[in-house]
Amino acid sequence: MKTLRNVTLLAIAGLLVPLLASSPAAAADRYFCENGKKVSGAILDKYVAMGDVTSPLGCPATDEMATPDGRGRYTHFDGGSIYWTAATGAFPVWGAVRSKWESMGWERSSLGYPKSDELRNQDGKGVRQVFEGGTVYWSAATGAHPVWGRIGATWGEYGWENSAFGYPASDEVDGTGSWADDAGNVHVYRVVTQRFGSGATLFWIPGGATEGCGGECTGYEVAAPGRLVQRVRVNLPTDSDKFVLMVFPTDAGFRGGVNKAPDGWQEVWANTPNPLRLDTADEAESLREQYACHAAYAHQESDGSWNTGNSWDLESERPKVSWTYATNAMFVAIHKCNWT
Structure with a gap:
C-alpha cells in the first residue's frame, strides 16, 4: 500500500506541474x-x-x-x-x-x-x-x-530624471552621422540618439573612428544658443576615462578671435552639463586654453570654409600649458592647438 500510495502521489504531482x-x-x-x-x-x-x-x-x-x-x-x-x-x-x-x-x-x-x-x-x-x-x-x-542600453547607462551616471537632462522626450532613433578628415574624405558611422526634456540629445556610437571618438563612445549634445557658440558635443569613449569636448562656433564665433574667447567659453558652459570625467582644475584650464587657441588660430579659406573645420575639438587628455603658449601666433604656428 505504501508503494501504491507513493505512485499515486507522484502521478497527482505530475498532473499539477503543467497547471502550475x-x-x-x-x-x-x-x-x-x-x-x-x-x-x-x-x-x-x-x-x-x-x-x-x-x-x-x-x-x-x-x-x-x-x-x-x-x-x-x-x-x-x-x-x-x-x-x-x-x-x-x-x-x-x-x-x-x-x-x-x-x-x-x-x-x-x-x-x-x-x-x-x-x-x-x-x-x-x-x-x-x-x-x-x-x-x-x-x-x-x-x-x-x-x-535602456548604453544611453540609459550614461543617463543614469548623471542622475536619471534628476540630472540636468531631465526625462526622456523621445524613443531611441537609429541613424548615421558623418565627418570629413583633413584630406577631405567623408566617413559615415552609425549613431543611436535619444532626446531629453532639457533639449539635450544623448547618443551612442557602437564603434568605428568618428570625429572626436576613435571607437565606441557615448555622450551628449546640447544647443548653446549664444552669439559665439551654436552647439556643444561631449564624447565619452567607453575605453578611456578621458573625453572630447566638441564646440561648434557660429560665424561670429569663428571671427571672434582670441579677445572673445572668454565670452565664447562662458557660452560653452551655459547649457552644457559638466562632464563627470572633468575632475581637476588643470583639465578645465587646458580645455579653456585649447578653446582660446582655436579662436586665435581660425581663419577662413578662399572657398568659405574654416581652416579649423566646423568644430573645435578640445581633448581633456592634453596638459595645461600657459595662455601665452596656447595663443601666441609664434607658438600656434608650431602646435596648431594640438600640444602634448
Missing part, C-alpha cells in the same frame, strides 16, 4: 463584477493585494490567457492588465506606460515583461516601470519613453 506552469497556485479562482470573467493564480493574488475592484484596474475584462510567446499569462482589466511569467512574477501595467508598451509590441518587444509595479519618482513629476529589457519613464511634459 501556466497558472501558479492561489487560494481559488474568483469571479468579479458579475461579468462572467474570473481571475486566477498569481494574477489573482496580485489583484487582491492591490484591492481588486477598488484598485485602478477595476473589473476584469478577460479571463486569464496565455501570451503569444508562450512564456507567460495575462488578464486584461478595465483599467489595465496584469502580466505574469515564472521569471518575473505578476505585475500590473496601465496608463501611458501600458500604451507605450502596447505600441512597441507588448512582451515581444525589446522591453519584454514587466519586472516591477509602476513606481512614482522622487521628484513627484513622473513615474517609471522596470521591464526585462529596460525602463519606461513618463512625465506629463515628455510622455512615456523607454530607456
